[in-house]
Amino acid sequence: MDVIVIHSLNSLLYASVLFLIAGGLSLIYGVMRIVNLAHGNLYAVGAYATAWTVGRVLGGGEPSLTLYLLLPVGAVAAAALGAIIEPTLLRPLYKRAEEYQLLITFGLLLILEDLLRFIWGPYPLSASSLFEALGSFSIGESVYPTYNLVVIVVGGIAAAALWAFIYKTKFGVILRATSQNMRMASALGVNVNRVYMQAFTLGCFMAGLGGAIIVPQQGAVLGMGVDALVPAFVVVVIGGLGSLEGALLGALMVGVVREFGIAFFPEVELAVLYFMAAVVLLIRPAGLFGRA
Amino acid sequence: MSPIPAPPKRALLSVIPIAVILFVLPLLIAPYQVTLLAYGLIFAIAALGFNLLLGYTGLLSFGHSAYFGMGAYAVAFIVKYLKITSMEVFLLGGVLASAAIAALFGFLCVRYTRIFFGILTLALSQVLWSLAFKFYWVTGGTDGLRVPTPSLLGVQNPAGEEKMTFLAHRYYYYVLVIFLVGAAVMWVIVHSPFGKALQAIRDNETRAEFVGVQVWRYRWVAFLVSGIYTGLAGALWVPLNGLTTPDILHWTFSGKIVFFTVLGGFQTFMGPVIGAVVYNYLETYAVGHTVYWQMVLGVVLVLLVLVLPAGIAGTAGRLLLKLRRAV
Numbered sequence: 001m002d003v004i005v006i007h008s009l010n011s012l013l014y015a016s017v018l019f020l021i022a023g024g025l026s027l028i029y030g031v032m033r034i035v036n037l038a039h040g041n042l043y044a045v046g047a048y049a050t051a052w053t054v055g056r057v058l059g060g061g062e063p064s065l066t067l068y069l070l071l072p073v074g075a076v077a078a079a080a081l082g083a084i085i086e087p088t089l090l091r092p093l094y095k096r097a098e099e100y101q102l103l104i105t106f107g108l109l110l111i112l113e114d115l116l117r118f119i120w121g122p123y124p125l126s127a128s129s130l131f132e133a134l135g136s137f138s139i140g141e142s143v144y145p146t147y148n149l150v151v152i153v154v155g156g157i158a159a160a161a162l163w164a165f166i167y168k169t170k171f172g173v174i175l176r177a178t179s180q181n182m183r184m185a186s187a188l189g190v191n192v193n194r195v196y197m198q199a200f201t202l203g204c205f206m207a208g209l210g211g212a213i214i215v216p217q218q219g220a221v222l223g224m225g226v227d228a229l230v231p232a233f234v235v236v237v238i239g240g241l242g243s244l245e246g247a248l249l250g251a252l253m254v255g256v257v258r259e260f261g262i263a264f265f266p267e268v269e270l271a272v273l274y275f276m277a278a279v280v281l282l283i284r285p286a287g288l289f290g291r292a
Numbered sequence: 293m294s295p296i297p298a299p300p301k302r303a304l305l306s307v308i309p310i311a312v313i314l315f316v317l318p319l320l321i322a323p324y325q326v327t328l329l330a331y332g333l334i335f336a337i338a339a340l341g342f343n344l345l346l347g348y349t350g351l352l353s354f355g356h357s358a359y360f361g362m363g364a365y366a367v368a369f370i371v372k373y374l375k376i377t378s379m380e381v382f383l384l385g386g387v388l389a390s391a392a393i394a395a396l397f398g399f400l401c402v403r404y405t406r407i408f409f410g411i412l413t414l415a416l417s418q419v420l421w422s423l424a425f426k427f428y429w430v431t432g433g434t435d436g437l438r439v440p441t442p443s444l445l446g447v448q449n450p451a452g453e454e455k456m457t458f459l460a461h462r463y464y465y466y467v468l469v470i471f472l473v474g475a476a477v478m479w480v481i482v483h484s485p486f487g488k489a490l491q492a493i494r495d496n497e498t499r500a501e502f503v504g505v506q507v508w509r510y511r512w513v514a515f516l517v518s519g520i521y522t523g524l525a526g527a528l529w530v531p532l533n534g535l536t537t538p539d540i541l542h543w544t545f546s547g548k549i550v551f552f553t554v555l556g557g558f559q560t561f562m563g564p565v566i567g568a569v570v571y572n573y574l575e576t577y578a579v580g581h582t583v584y585w586q587m588v589l590g591v592v593l594v595l596l597v598l599v600l601p602a603g604i605a606g607t608a609g610r611l612l613l614k615l616r617r618a619v
Contacts, residue, residue: 035407037547092598098407099352103554104597106547110590118584226544230418237411270422277415282400285408 002140007259013148013217015255016155020210021228022235023162023247024203030242031179031199033098034090037105039207040229041112045081046074046208047220048116051125054216058129067130068150071212078208079201086200091193109226117222130216147217154213158206159248166244175199179242231258234277240287249288314468323460327532328576330464332569333471334528339553339564340478341521346550347558348482349514350494351405355413356549358397358420359390359519361541363526365424366390368437368536379442379466383527390523391516393420398515402508405497414543421541436537439530459532467528474521479561481517490514522549548575551593557603566604 025039053073089108093101134146166172178185178195186192211220218224235254239246254273261269280287314333318326338360345351363386370376370385397416401409424431431437441449441458444466449458481487489510492500501507530536539545548571556567574592578585600607 035411089594089598096601099346099554100597100601102352102354102407102410103550104594106551107590107593107597109547110586110593112590114584114587114590118587122583230414230543233411234415237415241407267426268423270426271419274415274419274422278400278412278419281404281408281412281415285404 002142005139006142006144007263008256009144009148009152011252011255011259012152012155013255014258015251016152016158017210017214018231018235018254019155019248019251020158020206020213022232022239022251023159023244024206024210025232026236026239026242026244026247027206028200028203029236030244031175032090032094032196034101034105035241036203037102037229038085038108038112038225039105039203040225040227040232041109041116042078042081042204042225043207043211043228044116044220044222044225045112046078046211047215047218047224048074048120048125048211049077049208050074050212051127051215051220052120054127054130055125071130071216072209074212074215075205075209078211079205082201082204083197085204086197087193090200091196094196109229113222113225116225120220122222124219124221125215126219127216128219145217151213151217154209158209162206162244171198231273234273237277237287238280240284240289243287243289246287246289311472315465318460318464323456326460326464327456328572329569330459330467330532331529331576332572333467334525334532335549335552335568335572336565337471337474337528338522338525338549339556339568340475341518341525342549343553343558343564344478344482344490344514344521345518346553347560347564348487348494349490349511351402351511351515352410352550353401353413353518354410354543354546354550355397355415355417356518356522357541357543357545358413358417359394359522360526360529360545360549361417361420361424361536361538362390362393363387363523364530364536364540365431365437365526366523367527367530368431368439371439372437377440377442378446379444379531380446382442382531383470383524386523386527387520390526391520394516394519394523395512398512398519402511402515414546417541417546418543421538421543424538424541431538434538436535438535439533442531455534463532467532470524470528474524475565478521482561486510486513551589554601555592555596555603557606557609559602560605560609563603563605570604 021039021043024042025036028034028036028039050071050073053070054067057070058067085108089104090101093104131145131147134150136143136145138144166175174185174190174195175198177188178190178192178199182192185195211224231254235247235250237250238253239248239250253276257273257276258269261272265272314329317329338356341359342353342356345353366385366389367382370382374381397413400416401412404412425433427433428435441455443449444462449462482490489500489505492503492505493507493510497507526540529540552567552571553564554567555571556565557563575585575589578588582588596603602610
């Protein structure tokens with residue numbers, strides 16, 4: 001029983017981070033029709049920025065509660081980067097074929113990967129003191145780190161906030177209108193360029209937040225962005241490109257399959273995930289919640 | 293009467309000197325440079341296959357690492373389990389394995405176009421990557437599998453001959469001949485009625501269907517041929533590299549194939565070939581000179597997309613045309 005609880009909590013932990021990455025990816029596709037191959041790298045930027053800031057402020061001392069307020073630094077860093085990338089690199093390409101948009105984000109992936117190496121060096125960064133300071137609690141016979149619950153809660157709050165933002169605010173209405181019909185929105189006086197930039201920045205913010213909240217638990221390493229991208233792809237493919245509900249459901253499905261996969265059939269765990277995505281695409285090309 | 297046009301004289305005249313240069317070059321440059329050229333020609337075979345889909349059929353695959361890797365791993369398995377080291381068996385095995393997987397994946401993928409096609413090919417190729425990565429007792433995991441120097445046309449290379457000498461001479465010519473034959477066959481394919489039908493599908497799927505082209509089947513055959521070329525390249529690549537690792541199955545390797553095809557220019561026949569050779573030099577020198585080689589490649593790709601979307605061949609062609617008009 002304890003084992004099931006722990007696996008379920010781990011599934012939720014992974015799903016929270018995955019939702020933040022995939023949700024941003026899906027949001028960007030939904031509004032801008034761009035599949036951002038560099039999205040995983042923005043998640044890595046969030047992780048590195050937070051780990052570096054926490055390390056700087058902490059020095060050798062004990063973590064205090066205020067230090068946890070520094071977690072969002074990574075999200076802000078990723079958002080700032082997004083706000084620079086969209087107008088400079090992506091905007092010239094909206095009228096060109098999709099192939100070029102994919103290619104430029106692939107180029108961006110290569111650049112960002114080395115930018116992280118350039119700024120923070122080839123060695124992993126860690127913010128594990130934040131993870132350890134919260135201690136652990138017991139589930140039956142086993143112990144479970146309290147910090148993991150923080151990640152799950154933050155993931156849940158982020159999902160709720162995003163839903164409220166998109167469905168309950170004026171900005172959300174404009175965003176959805178632009179997503180449904182860019183020309184019509186533009187004709188009605190929406191500044192499409194600004195909406196695109198805001199959507200891209202928001203998507204990057206979410207990816208950065210994902211990296212920021214997971215870094216105390218896992219640390220920041222080179223290559224984490226590229227590794228995170230494909231599971232995020234699987235999530236949006238299952239849920240439907242452009243659908244946030246889909247991203248949430250997809251993240252939960254992938255979280256559960258991966259966690260129980262690692263526990264019970266570790267050899268084919270990854271293959272099962274990709275296979276799941278392929279099957280969904282074949283049966284419902286637009287994904288479970290997508291519109292074709 | 294075959295409706296395939298004879299290649300225009302001017303094209304033939306420009307191909308012959310290039311072929312002669314490729315044959316003579318190993319006598320003039322250092323062995324290491326020759327092996328680099330061999331890598332370039334092998335990638336060029338993959339690029340020719342890849343471009344049948346991108347340039348001629350209008351489908352962007354982000355999963356061609358699957359067929360390259362399948363060709364490479366088929367060779368490694370032949371060595372590991374059958375203890376055969378004949379290059380011809382390698383090629384046969386690599387082509388059959390990649391054809392089988394391309395037939396299956398193609399069957400699943402060709403119903404989709406645009407972004408969904410790209411993502412589906414990517415997801416399927418990642419299935420193979422994760423299998424190669426996890427089943428380490430079969431595939432060697434991240435350590436990969438070693439492949440020894442093969443015998444060419446049944447001739448075992450003399451004991452004591454240095455591997456570099458073999459690779460830079462006999463193996464280079466072996467690759468060169470296969471490349472030239474492969475390029476000629478591809479030229480015939482894209483100029484055949486079949487190739488014209490693919491281009492019709494690329495330009496307007498609905499109209500192509502209305503004039504009686506079976507879109508689905510044509511795309512599937514194009515996918516198959518494309519996969520076979522890429523698999524052939526994979527099989528040729530392993531003995532040169534001496535080792536196959538899951539890296540070549542990872543989707544970022546597919547990204548490289550897309551990269552060099554666009555670098556050369558996918559709207560021309562020779563573009564991808566030029567792109568593959570140039571890319572190989574570019575990557576080798578970037579890796580040799582800086583740890584930030586990925587950034588170098590990334591900047592090149594971004595500039596290419598923003599400034600020179602027609603690639604090397606396309607841009608050069610346009611410049612030539614301008615020059616000719618000016619004269």
